[in-house]
Amino acid sequence: KKVLACDYVFVLHPGHLDLPLAWVLCKLGGMKLFFDTSISPYDTMFVGRTIAGRTTIKARAVKLIEGLLLRLPDKLFTDTAGMKDFIVSTFGIHRGKLFVLPLGANERVYTPAPGRTEKNKKIRVLFFGLYSPLHGAHHIMEAVKRLQDEKDLEFIMLGDGYLKDSLIEFKNKNKLKNVQFIGFMPEPELVKQIQKADILLGTFSNNPVFQRVVPNKVFAALACKKPLVTAKMPPLLEFFTHRKNIFFCNPEDAKSLADAIRTVAHNQPLRKRLAETGYNLFRAQFTTEQTGKILMHEIERI
Template identity: 30%
Template sequence: DVIVCHQTLWQGIEDRVSVASGGWANLQFIRRIFRAYWLLLRRYRAVGDYDLMVVGYPGQLDVFLARVLTWLRKKPLVLDIFMSLSLIAQERGLVKRHPFTGRMLHLLENFAYRLPNRLIQDTPEYKAWLMSEFHLGDDRFRLVPTGADDRLFHPLEESPTSGATLHVLYYGSFIPNHGVPYIMEAAKALVNAHDIMFTFIGEGPDKATAQSYALANQLQNVEFIAWLPQSELLSYISGAGICLGAFGNTPQSVMTVQNKIYECMAMRKPVVTGDSPAVRDHFQHNEQIYLVERANSLALSTAILNLSRDSKLRNHLAQGGYAVVEKYYTIQAIGKVYREHLFMMLNA
């Protein structure tokens, strides 16, 4: 059984960015932390006995309190890292603008990763980076892929599309590791392919730049939509002819398999994304996924054009990706891997 003991501290990604930009020194934020932890402790007291504690992302701050609580009860502690906070801050340019905060984030992580009995990460590449950056031993880590929540992301009856238009969908944050500028350049290269339409769903610091680029180049084949409720997002994915992953060449982008890749595959959609060893560890090019050189808009536009003209290959990729996700990357499949790691730790 899993007992959830949670108290909300963050109001979303932009809230965390604001804190990382210096808001952590704000008295109001400090009060917020104390209030959240006070309420969390009250809930923890009602939990009763347990075998071990798992702290989820972003738990690099929470793990300090968690370590004290588990020490008092003589229980093992697991931290699911998922992403490095200091690396996120660096790639978003926050470290350059706020170097002291960047050093504090790195120091926080350096201490945080030494407290748990086990660390969970999704790819060998990210694990290797964490080991090198924070001087951690390989034995501290166990690998669990990110996967998709197939309770939400599963094939739907396809939404009607406008005529013969092929919809190319990007959803996610407008940040460097996703490589949105390369998608924009690909859209410009395909502006005269009137049967191809690009849809961008999401927000982020680089969205205004993307919108300005589309306006300056009169890209009639591009539309921007703010974040949508879950049901509407699923409808857009279902109606897409091609779904896009990430195309940046930042360390974070290269070391991970982005959630949207698993999610779109779980909905039986063909996915195009940037090539990397991390992606190739999970999927095979031209079988379950279509890979292109990262930071290369020409390679991306060529791939989209070729796939738009080859419905057989699109269907092959969609079916192949869906089959692999169903076998290895559903909630049940990932849960089995996670559970095995936890039981092995308890029985060691």
């Protein structure tokens, strides 16, 4: 009864299989159904990670089922224009059915903190996330190797994943003393690590998935007022400008990444500008209040 008393129903990821029931309830109660399609199972399994070829029976079945499910909601939302284009072209969804709702970050959780004040401190460069080809952690380690003689830099690798052992093996084989590995931790502790860092690292693979999405860590860095170095990808260009509020390097290019880290690390005015303008952009466009305004606008239009 409580469900039928509302006007709008939102199904979030991963809720594709919940859509039929939600659709029935909305039809019974005269409600409008919204669905978050920022992550596509077909895209993740068969385009981005190539679990199987796109022409296999399994891939075709997943694509067909996802396409049928996406026709049930009244409105679909995704986090970038690139992902919107993918949904339209891949599943034949009418463009007017979709709207872009940037991911953003919870500004009550991800907050700036005063910088560290220790004298002669090293510049701390932090990566957090999964150790997988999708995030390009192996490119980071190649860059760390190139920067091993930069005695004022220290790298923190925070996370886990099936490539962790190979990354640690790479560290030991090359006798890299400027990097340490830390396992996953609860979100409050993660935020503290971000606040302690001087530079944050994004993602560095050229995977098709990142041709369409903006990773969470991008908004987390901006919300915590930290300069971010990440690979230049189309969805990032929708929102960000090189050397103004983010620092780009070439994807899957350890030399370009190392050069970018060196440039940002050794240019304190640049680090300060990236942090401040990135934070100002986040406050203007990506807080829960700002994304909420976009959502309310779409609700009023339906």
